[in-house]
Amino acid sequence: MNGFQRIAAVSQQPDDFAGNGEAPESYTAPALNQDGINAIELDTKFNQARTAMLALQNPDGHWCFPLEADCTIPAEYILMMHFMDEIDVILENKIARFIRDKQDMTHGGWPLYYGGAFDISCTIKSYYALKLAGDSTDAPHMVRARDAILQRGGAAKANVFTRLLLAMYDQIPWRGVPVVPSELVLLPSWFPFHISKVSYWSRTVMIPLSILCTMKARAINPRKVNIRELFIVPPEEEKNYFPKADTLLKRAFMLVERILSRIEPKLPQSIRQYSIRKAERWTLERLNGECGIGAIFPAMVNAHEALTLLGYDYDHPNRVQCRNALRGLLVDEGERSWCQPCTSPVWDTVLTSLALQEDPTTDQEPVMRALDWLVEQQVLDEPGDWRDKRPDLPGGGWAFQYANPHYPDLDDTAAVGWALEQGGAERHHKSLERAANWLAGMQSRNGGFAAFDIDNVYHYLNEIPFADHGALIDPPTSDVTARCVGLLGKYGKHQREVWRGISFLLREQEKNGSWFGRWGTNYIYGTWSVLEAFRLAKFDMQHHSVRRAVKWLESVQRVDGGWGETNDSYLDTQLAGRFTETSTAFQTAWAVLGLMAAGEVNSEPVRRGIQYLLRNQCSDHLWEEPWFTAPGFPRVFYLRYHGYSKFFPLWALARYRALTREVGN
Numbered sequence: 001m002n003g004f005q006r007i008a009a010v011s012q013q014p015d016d017f018a019g020n021g022e023a024p025e026s027y028t029a030p031a032l033n034q035d036g037i038n039a040i041e042l043d044t045k046f047n048q049a050r051t052a053m054l055a056l057q058n059p060d061g062h063w064c065f066p067l068e069a070d071c072t073i074p075a076e077y078i079l080m081m082h083f084m085d086e087i088d089v090i091l092e093n094k095i096a097r098f099i100r101d102k103q104d105m106t107h108g109g110w111p112l113y114y115g116g117a118f119d120i121s122c123t124i125k126s127y128y129a130l131k132l133a134g135d136s137t138d139a140p141h142m143v144r145a146r147d148a149i150l151q152r153g154g155a156a157k158a159n160v161f162t163r164l165l166l167a168m169y170d171q172i173p174w175r176g177v178p179v180v181p182s183e184l185v186l187l188p189s190w191f192p193f194h195i196s197k198v199s200y201w202s203r204t205v206m207i208p209l210s211i212l213c214t215m216k217a218r219a220i221n222p223r224k225v226n227i228r229e230l231f232i233v234p235p236e237e238e239k240n241y242f243p244k245a246d247t248l249l250k251r252a253f254m255l256v257e258r259i260l261s262r263i264e265p266k267l268p269q270s271i272r273q274y275s276i277r278k279a280e281r282w283t284l285e286r287l288n289g290e291c292g293i294g295a296i297f298p299a300m301v302n303a304h305e306a307l308t309l310l311g312y313d314y315d316h317p318n319r320v321q322c323r324n325a326l327r328g329l330l331v332d333e334g335e336r337s338w339c340q341p342c343t344s345p346v347w348d349t350v351l352t353s354l355a356l357q358e359d360p361t362t363d364q365e366p367v368m369r370a371l372d373w374l375v376e377q378q379v380l381d382e383p384g385d386w387r388d389k390r391p392d393l394p395g396g397g398w399a400f401q402y403a404n405p406h407y408p409d410l411d412d413t414a415a416v417g418w419a420l421e422q423g424g425a426e427r428h429h430k431s432l433e434r435a436a437n438w439l440a441g442m443q444s445r446n447g448g449f450a451a452f453d454i455d456n457v458y459h460y461l462n463e464i465p466f467a468d469h470g471a472l473i474d475p476p477t478s479d480v481t482a483r484c485v486g487l488l489g490k491y492g493k494h495q496r497e498v499w500r501g502i503s504f505l506l507r508e509q510e511k512n513g514s515w516f517g518r519w520g521t522n523y524i525y526g527t528w529s530v531l532e533a534f535r536l537a538k539f540d541m542q543h544h545s546v547r548r549a550v551k552w553l554e555s556v557q558r559v560d561g562g563w564g565e566t567n568d569s570y571l572d573t574q575l576a577g578r579f580t581e582t583s584t585a586f587q588t589a590w591a592v593l594g595l596m597a598a599g600e601v602n603s604e605p606v607r608r609g610i611q612y613l614l615r616n617q618c619s620d621h622l623w624e625e626p627w628f629t630a631p632g633f634p635r636v637f638y639l640r641y642h643g644y645s646k647f648f649p650l651w652a653l654a655r656y657r658a659l660t661r662e663v664g665n
Contacts (some may be wrong), residue, residue, distance in 0.1 A: 037610060037660075045614050046653045048621035050359070053352060053365055053650055061369035063352045064345040065643030066331055068338070069632065071099050071110045072122050073297055075129035076230070077326070077339045079165065080301050082132050084308050085220040091330075094337035095132040099126050100141060101336065108144035113567050113638040115570050115581060115629035118148055121162040124155050124230060128169075132225050146229060155230040156238045159636070160465070161298075163241060168212065169219045171227060176241035178465040179260045180206065180213040183267065185282060190586045195390045197357035198461060199474035200407045203385070204294030208283045209300035211276055217309050218573060242465060250461045257465050280310060286406050288509040292325030295401035296342045300325050341632065341639070343401050346377060348643045350415045355651035357422050359658055364423070366413035371423050374398065374416050375431045379408040386442065389454045393441040396434030410442055410449050411519065414483035418536070421490055432491070440486050440494040449484040450478025450520070471633035477518035478508045478526050482533035489537025498537055505530050506545055513548030514576055519637075520630045522569045523576040524587045527553060535597040550598050554605045561608030562588040562616075564627075570634040585623035588612050590650035593655060601659045610656050613649045622646045 034221060057063055074095045081087045099115050104111050109123035122380050135142055138435045155166065157618045158178070164180075176328045185207060187194050194202045231238065245251040283303050286293045292300035304322035312319050329340045353370045380395045383407035387393070397408025398416050417435040420428045444455045456474040464472070485501035508517055509530075510523070517526035533539075535548060557563055558578075562583025569575040579587075592609040598608055618624050628640040 037607060037614075037653060040656055041614060042610070042653065043619055044357070045621070046650070046657055047654065049617065049650045050362060051648060052621040055645075057352075057370070058367055060630070061366070061371075061373035062326060062345050062349040062490070063370070063643070063647075064343060065348050065641065065646070066344060066643065067340045067344045068628075068640040069341040070112045070119070070122050070638065071102050071126045072590065072637075073337045073341050074098055075122075076165070076297070076301060077127040077330075078129040078132055079125065079169075079219075080326070082221055082225075083168070083219040083305055084225070085222045087222070087316075091337060092133050094332070094335070095339070096130055096135070096337045098333075098336040099130060100135075102126075103141055103145065105144075108148040110145075110338065112636070114626045114640070116567065116628075116638075120152050120155075120157055121159040123149055124158050124162055124227070125165070127230065128225075128227050131227060132223065134171075137229060141280050149230050150232060152252070152364075154232040154237065156226065156233065156241055164209070164213070166227075166235075168217045169226075170222055172235040172241070174216060175261065176235070176238065177213075178257055179264050180210045181260075181264050181267070182210040182214040182279045183271065184275075185211055185278045185655065186271075186275050193461065193464075196385070197456070197458045198472050199292060199456060200385060201299070202472050204286065204296065204299035204407075205302060207279050208293070208299065208306040211279050211283075211306040212302060212309060214272065214276060215309055217305065233556060238333070247463065249460060253464045260274055276310075280306070283307075284318065287321055288325075288403060288406070290321055290324045290328060290440065291343075291401055291403040292322065294407060295325075295399065295404040297326070297329055297339065298341075300329075341587040343368065344641065344643070345402055346398050346412050347400055348641075349374060350412065351651075352424075352643070352647045353419045354415065355517075355647045355654055357419065358651055358654035362654070366395070367419075368423060368425060371420060371425065371428060374419070375428055377402075378416075378431055378434070379405045380434065384404065386453060390441055393436065393438065394439030396431075396436075397442075398435075407452055408438075409438060409452050411451060411480045411483050413439055414480075417487040418483075421487070422622065430515065436491045436494060436589060438444065438490060439607070440488060440497045443484075443497050443500065444476045446476060447500035448481040449476075449501065450474045450476045450506075451480055471636065476504065478505055478515040479517050479519050481505055481508075481527040482515075482526075482529040486536035487531035489533070489539075502534075502539060505533070509545055509548070510573075510576070513545075513552035515549070518631070518634070519588070520590075521567050521628070522566050522631075522634075523561055524556075524590050524594075525630075528590035528597075531594040531597040541597075541599050546598050550595060550600060553595055554603075557591070557605050557608065558583045560612060562612035563591040564588075567628060567638055581627075582623055583612060584627050584645070585613060585616060586625075586629055586644040586648045589652040592652045593648075596652075596655055596659060601656065606656070613652060617649075623649045 006614045020569050078092055078095055081092060102110060107117040107118040109124045111117055112119045112122060123145055160178060163177045164173060167174050167177050185195065189196060241437045283293060288295060293303045300322060307319055308320060331338050331340060349370050350466060353367050356573050377398055379397050382395065384406045397413040399408050400412050413435050417432055420432040442454055443449055450456055451474050453474045458473055461472045481501050481504055485498055514523040515526035517523060531549055556578060560583055564579030564583040564587050565577050566575055566579045588609050592606055595603060595606050623645040623647050628638045629644040630639045630641060632639050
């Protein structure tokens with residue numbers, strides 16, 4: 001039984017109630033705080049949750065929870081094994097079992113997140129992976145998936161990344177995909193397209209992919225499995241692989257694409273070979289040991305396949321690195337296995353630490369061990385890509401994963417700095433100073449902060465045919481800006497950057513009073529992030545922007561006292577802060593933390609939110625639910641941080657408990 005099924009399993013009534021809602025004559029009411037919450041229950045359940053979280057800490061001090069994406073990732077793991085004829089049959093069967101379990105019977109396909117709508121690209125990859133693993137096309141689950149794909153136009157309607165994979169498997173002609181030439185690495189920085197003008201995740205995927213596309217990679221596909229049954233028009237006859245351009249800019253880029261597709265095969269071989277070798281060197285420089293290029297699955301797969309195509313032997317150290325990095329993303333559940341898009345140890349560790357720091361009665365020794373571990377991960381003098389814009393700025397950031405020194409990110413860095421500042425240890429002072437200085441130097445011209453880059457605002461690039469996912473760039477966002485403003489405001493030495501950041505946030509506030517959540521779902525996350533930043537920066541919490549945000553959070557509270565928001569709010573802003581299914585523990589925690597940051601600890605909405613969290617605590621004393629918690633890319637790729645339903649509710653209970661004790665004293 002999962003956490004979602006356990007809703008209401010924890011009764012609000014004392015254990016010795018007779019069961020009819022009436023207290024026995026001998027019953028003495030437990031102590032209540034001023035908001036009417038059972039203080040004994042609050043203490044007990046908080047202490048149980050804290051103990052459970054501490055039990056999950058690794059011996060070296062860090063926490064790391066699974067990070068789940070849609071079935072595209074495990075399906076691509078199977079496809080990768082067949083691409084290179086390196087098939088682990090036992091692993092393949094375990095992954096196939098996971099993919100089958102995730103099929104949604106309401107529409108017959110695979111969604112981008114739990115309970116989501118049918119996604120044709122995810123379904124095509126899942127179907128192909130299962131067929132490669134030996135599933136019969138006549139099996140009921142395969143029939144349902146095939147019918148759903150055909151009803152929606154067939155495999156020709158897949159997105160760019162899926163079509164690129166199908167081209168490498170000889171399922172569609174190469175004319176069905178955009179040209180991704182290796183010569184991209186030769187373009188000068190002033191050119192409209194340059195690798196420094198796209199996001200870190202885009203460049204780490206694109207450069208090794210350009211090698212595969214330039215060399216017209218062909219999967220070995222040892223069992224010669226095809227999926228022609230998923231096409232309405234035979235793929236070699238299909239004329240409409242590219243969606244109709246709906247803007248003038250897209251039409252212009254499509255014209256360039258057509259011209260380039262005709263020129264590309266005629267490029268001089270000397271230039272072609274030079275560009276391939278330069279792309280190879282770029283990739284090798286960023287292989288990142290056994291954490292993989294970019295420490296993200298799509299880039300790691302492309303690099304592994306590209307090195308294979310370039311002739312690297314199976315036992316070559318670089319191939320071994322790639323293979324081990326990919327294996328390191330696997331989660332083995334016994335009967336089934338699945339693959340993570342990346343790992344999240346720094347993020348999980350710092351957020352858990354912040355939750356535990358919130359409570360003055362918690363022994364801080366485990367937190368200090370966590371902070372010591374984090375300090376060891378700080379990226380200082382490594383040659384990161386961010387130095388393209390700030391070559392003279394000393395390093396000081398943190399990456400999201402165990403190791404990703406080319407790509408420290410601002411969100412993790414701000415959160416770690418926040419925890420270090422609150423920890424107050426003298427031995428962490430230098431790390432905190434380096435972090436704050438690095439963040440201040442990474443502010444974009446508009447006052448905001450992006451995830452990895454500075455002024456990465458070339459929005460026209462999202463119109464090129466390759467960028468149908470709409471996430472080719474990394475512009476400043478409210479949630480990352482909020483984290484940076486909060487840390488810098490608390491640190492106290494970069495006030496100019498703080499006020500520029502606050503001005504950005506005030507401009508970004510939505511008409512309804514909320515803020516957009518780029519890296520967490522969605523407006524509840526964004527609004528909590530900004531209100532928390534305002535608290536840390538000592539912004540006027542009576543400011544009308546804060547009051548509007550409070551009013552919005554209160555307006556979307558659900559009848560059960562919790563909060564919930566669907567990932568569909570990225571598609572339809574009318575769904576901001578709303579979810580037809582249920583409240584969630586993590587979103588309830590965000591809302592409650594945001595309201596308490598705004599000074600609303602004694603409000604009825606906060607009390608009801610805390611009661612929701614207490615009521616829905618699971619038997620293991622934490623919280624568990626199947627809902628996906630964040631976008632990787634809004635609209636096209638979503639994530640479920642398994643830790644969010646654990647440490648965020650703990651954080652909310654800790655703050656509420658601490659603040660109400662202060663009032664009581």
